[in-house]
Amino acid sequence: MADQEATTEEQKLLAQWKRRKGGFRASMFIFVLSALDNMGFVANMVSLVLYFYMVMHFDLSSSANTLTNFMGSTFLLSLVGGFISDTYLNRFTTCLLFGSLEVLALTMLTVQAGSDHLHPDACGKSSCVKGGIAFMFYTSLCLMALGIGGVRGSMTPFGADQFDEKDQIEAKALASFFNWLLLSSTLGAITGVTGVVWVSTQRAWHWGFFIITIASSIGFVILALGKPFYRIKIPGDSPTLRIAQVIVVAFKNRKLSLPESQEELYEISDKDAAVEKIAHTNQMRSLDKAAILQDNLKPQPWKVCTVTQVEEVKILTRMLPIVASTIIMNTCLAQLQTFSVQQGNVMNLKLGSFTVPAASIPVIPLIFISILVPLYELFFVPFARKITHHPSGITHLQRVGVGLVLSSISMAVAGIIEVKRKDQGRKDPSKPISLFWLSFQYGIFGIADMFTLVGLLEFFYRESPANMKSLSTSLTWLSMSLGYFLSTVFVNVINAITKRITPSKQGWLHGFDLNQNNLNLFYWFLAILSTLNFFNYLYWASRYKYKSEESNSSTGFNGLVEMHLGAKQDWEANGEPPTHRDREI
Numbered sequence: 001m002a003d004q005e006a007t008t009e010e011q012k013l014l015a016q017w018k019r020r021k022g023g024f025r026a027s028m029f030i031f032v033l034s035a036l037d038n039m040g041f042v043a044n045m046v047s048l049v050l051y052f053y054m055v056m057h058f059d060l061s062s063s064a065n066t067l068t069n070f071m072g073s074t075f076l077l078s079l080v081g082g083f084i085s086d087t088y089l090n091r092f093t094t095c096l097l098f099g100s101l102e103v104l105a106l107t108m109l110t111v112q113a114g115s116d117h118l119h120p121d122a123c124g125k126s127s128c129v130k131g132g133i134a135f136m137f138y139t140s141l142c143l144m145a146l147g148i149g150g151v152r153g154s155m156t157p158f159g160a161d162q163f164d165e166k167d168q169i170e171a172k173a174l175a176s177f178f179n180w181l182l183l184s185s186t187l188g189a190i191t192g193v194t195g196v197v198w199v200s201t202q203r204a205w206h207w208g209f210f211i212i213t214i215a216s217s218i219g220f221v222i223l224a225l226g227k228p229f230y231r232i233k234i235p236g237d238s239p240t241l242r243i244a245q246v247i248v249v250a251f252k253n254r255k256l257s258l259p260e261s262q263e264e265l266y267e268i269s270d271k272d273a274a275v276e277k278i279a280h281t282n283q284m285r286s287l288d289k290a291a292i293l294q295d296n297l298k299p300q301p302w303k304v305c306t307v308t309q310v311e312e313v314k315i316l317t318r319m320l321p322i323v324a325s326t327i328i329m330n331t332c333l334a335q336l337q338t339f340s341v342q343q344g345n346v347m348n349l350k351l352g353s354f355t356v357p358a359a360s361i362p363v364i365p366l367i368f369i370s371i372l373v374p375l376y377e378l379f380f381v382p383f384a385r386k387i388t389h390h391p392s393g394i395t396h397l398q399r400v401g402v403g404l405v406l407s408s409i410s411m412a413v414a415g416i417i418e419v420k421r422k423d424q425g426r427k428d429p430s431k432p433i434s435l436f437w438l439s440f441q442y443g444i445f446g447i448a449d450m451f452t453l454v455g456l457l458e459f460f461y462r463e464s465p466a467n468m469k470s471l472s473t474s475l476t477w478l479s480m481s482l483g484y485f486l487s488t489v490f491v492n493v494i495n496a497i498t499k500r501i502t503p504s505k506q507g508w509l510h511g512f513d514l515n516q517n518n519l520n521l522f523y524w525f526l527a528i529l530s531t532l533n534f535f536n537y538l539y540w541a542s543r544y545k546y547k548s549e550e551s552n553s554s555t556g557f558n559g560l561v562e563m564h565l566g567a568k569q570d571w572e573a574n575g576e577p578p579t580h581r582d583r584e585i
Contacts, residue, residue, distance in 0.1 A: 022162035022231040027177060029226030030159040034181055035188030036219030037099075040106070040212030041148060043192030045071065046362050047200050047208070049338050050345065055113070055205060056137065057120055057128040060517075061495065061509050064338035065488045071334065072484030074145040074152070075477040081153025082474035087238040091158035091470060092223075092230060098150025099220040105144035106213040112136050114206030152477050156181065157470045160461050161233050175393075176377060178458045182450065183373040190366045201357040236467040239312075246305050246313045250290035258288055265291040266299060267307040278311040278465065283545070287313055312465040316472065318544060319463065322456075323475050325537035326400065329407040329452060330483020331490065332526050336362070336445055338487075339509075339519055340414065340438055343421060346514055347435045356435055364439040365446020372450060396459035397541045403452030404537055408530035410445035415523035417441060425515045463546065494522060 048070070052063040085094035112118045118136060120128040129137050159181060163174035192212075200208025259265065262280045265288060280288075290305040297303050340361070349356050384393030417437050424433050456476040464472030491509055498508045498518070508518040 021229065022164075024162075024173065024177075026162045026226060026229040026231070027159055027180070029223055029229070030155065030162075031180065031184035033095075033155065033219040033223045034159075034184045035191075036215045036222075037102075037151065037188070038185040039188035039192040039196065039215050041192070042189035042362070042366075043196040043200070043208065043212060046193055046341055046360075047197050047357075049341050050201065051113070051205055053342070055119055057122045059127075060342060060514070061491055062127050064342070064509075065491060067338055068334045068484040068487045068491075070141050070145060072481045072488070073142075074149045075479075075481035075484065077146050077149025078153035078474045078477035078481075079149075079471065080146070081150030082157070082470035082472075083153075083238075083240060084150070085154040085157070085235065085470040086468060087235050087240075090232050090235055091154040091161065092227065092232050094154040095151055095158060096220060096224060098147045098154070099216070099223075100147070101143055102147025102151060103213060103217050103220070105140050105142075105147055106209060106216060108136065108140035109144065110206050110209040110213055112140065113209050114204070149477070153474045154470055156457055157461060157473045158230075160469070160473075162231055174462075175381070175458065178454045178461075179373055179377045179381075181457075182454050183370060186366050186369045186373065190363055190370065193360050193363045193366065197357045197360045202355070233469075239465075239468040239471050242305075242309055242467075243313050243316065245302055246287060246290045246310055248302060249305050250287050250310075253289040253292050253294075254286070256289055256292050256294075258285060259292070262288075262307075265307050265310075266293040266304050267291070268299075277306075278308045278315075280307050281311060281314060281545075284314050284317060312468065315463060315465060316468070319460065319472070319475060321540035322397070322400070322459070322537075322544065323479050325533060325540055326404070326452065326456065326479045327482045327486060328526075328530050328533040329404055329448070330480045331486045332407050332411050332483075332530060333445065333449070333480070334484045334487035335411070335414070335523065335526065336442060339522075340441065342514060343418065343519070344435050344438055346425065346432060347421060347437070348432045349435050351436075361435055361438050362442055362446075364436075365442045365444075365449070368443055368446045369450045372447065376450075396455045396462070397544065399451045399455030400459070401534070401537060401541060403448040403450075403455065404530065404534045406444055406448030406451070408527050408534060410441050410448060411523050411527035411530055413444060414441040415520040415527065418520035418523060422515055422520070429515075490522075490526075494525070 045067075049063050049067045052058045052066050053060070058066055081094055081098055085091040089097065112133075118133055120130065120133050122128060159177060160174060163177060196208050196211050199211060265280065267277065287310050288307075291307050291310050293299060293304045344361050381393035384390070388394060417440060420437065421433050424431070453476070456479070457473060460472045460475050461469055495509050499506060506516070508522055
């Protein structure tokens with residue numbers, strides 16, 4: 001009786017502690033950082049290609065490739081941030097650490113942009129940067145990629161950590177969190193592609209970079225001020241080490257036969273488990289051999305793995321085809337931040353008496369998103385929940401599928417618009433078509449991004465094992481990274497191939513003059529590739545089996561039951577929760 005009373009008292013203390021920490025009150029600080037940091041990030045995404053072209057004197061394709069390589073590296077390095085925050089530092093500390101690197105890099109970029117003697121002279125080659133100028137230029141880009149990547153890899157899962165997946169009410173709030181995070185980053189991006197880009201292109205590049213530096217600094221200070229309100233997850237075992245152990249042990253045991261009953265596979269008791277146990281599944285049975293405990297062996301790392309450890313690897317393996325199926329979409333995104341901006345630079349930039357910077361045209365899809373996200377969250381999601389009983393209204397994979405279809409349409413439209421622009425440019429160069437013709441491709445892709453990005457972030461966070469939340473969420477950014485790198489490959493390969501087969505012996509994307517290029521054919525190539533990729537995605541999405549959840553909800557494309565397993569979370573927030581036992585939420 002006394003034990004029951006003690007347990008009840010602990011539960012009350014835990015409930016009180018949970019009410020004081022986390023939730024949307026804590027998320028507000030993260031939303032502010034997302035808005036301020038994304039203001040500079042998106043402004044750079046859409047304007048750096050012009051900075052490389054006009055100030056650093058790269059040619060068209062080199063400007064595009066330099067930007068896509070930078071963006072690809074940025075998103076790839078989010079895996080570093082995810083790994084560190086899962087293993088060594090908590091996500092809050094990781095975010096601040098990499099944020100300081102980002103601010104340092106932006107400061108270097110500002111100094112170089114503001115000093116004429118740190119700019120290269122035009123040389124007529126594909127790249128003119130060299131010597132000390134090249135060292136400072138590439139150092140600032142590398143540091144910025146590392147800083148932004150680390151923040152991306154830790155900030156989103158840190159925000160999601162403020163909600164308990166196992167609590168029904170907080171599970172719905174978690175679904176809303178990803179939508180409001182997108183809205184906050186979109187509002188920041190709108191400011192970036194209008195105000196900051198205008199200052200950079202119409203006044204001075206260094207003033208634009210200076211504004212970005214100050215905004216990001218303020219964002220990280222605000223994040224630090226919110227520490228008393230956060231639930232901070234304690235990092236656990238290295239996720240990559242746990243994955244490696246399963247692969248190595250399964251390979252060592254490849255010649256062993258699996259036991260007839262899954263109960264014979266090795267698993268530790270609930271009492272001794274550091275993370276919540278995951279039920280055994282019959283997929284990828286060859287990995288189960290890592291959980292075979294041989295008679296002459298004691299349970300040790302690299303000798304035998306638990307069923308939970310094996311299931312963690314199975315979950316990540318099931319996710320990989322989904323990641324791969326979204327790479328082409330991010331290759332399309334890269335074109336809107338490179339070649340589409342260069343298109344806009346040779347179009348009619350006038351809006352009445354006001355000159356619109358070409359790099360500001362992405363504000364159109366951002367405005368669409370800022371309107372659609374509240375409508376989606378406040379009206380569509382509650383309506384869809386009544387039908388599907390799913391916390392997010394529709395499943396994550398359904399959202400991603402809608403985005404992939406729209407991205408294909410966007411590229412097809414982009415090719416049509418480029419034909420119109422080029423025809424008018426050849427007919428009468430003094431009267432180019434309006435910049436706002438690009439709003440069609442940007443608008444469609446903006447809606448696609450709204451569906452896909454949020455769908456992927458929530459999908460990876462909810463589906464991932466408890467001690468791999470950051471690393472798994474970073475798979476979204478890995479997809480973006482590979483998409484940007486693939487864009488560079490496509491540009492180089494298509495230029496090399498078309499240079500040999502075209503009568504003019506010039507590639508589709510050569511030189512400095514867009515009117516002498518065949519950018520429309522490149523867009524249509526991506527549209528066809530995106531369509532084929534969508535059918536590939538349907539194949540994998542229809543076969544994906546979700547984790548189980550306490551309450552059933554309908555799934556994606558094949559009508560299977562979609563469920564999510566809320567992992568136990570270990571929190572520290574301004575010290576320990578009321579008791580050691582209460583640390584498991």
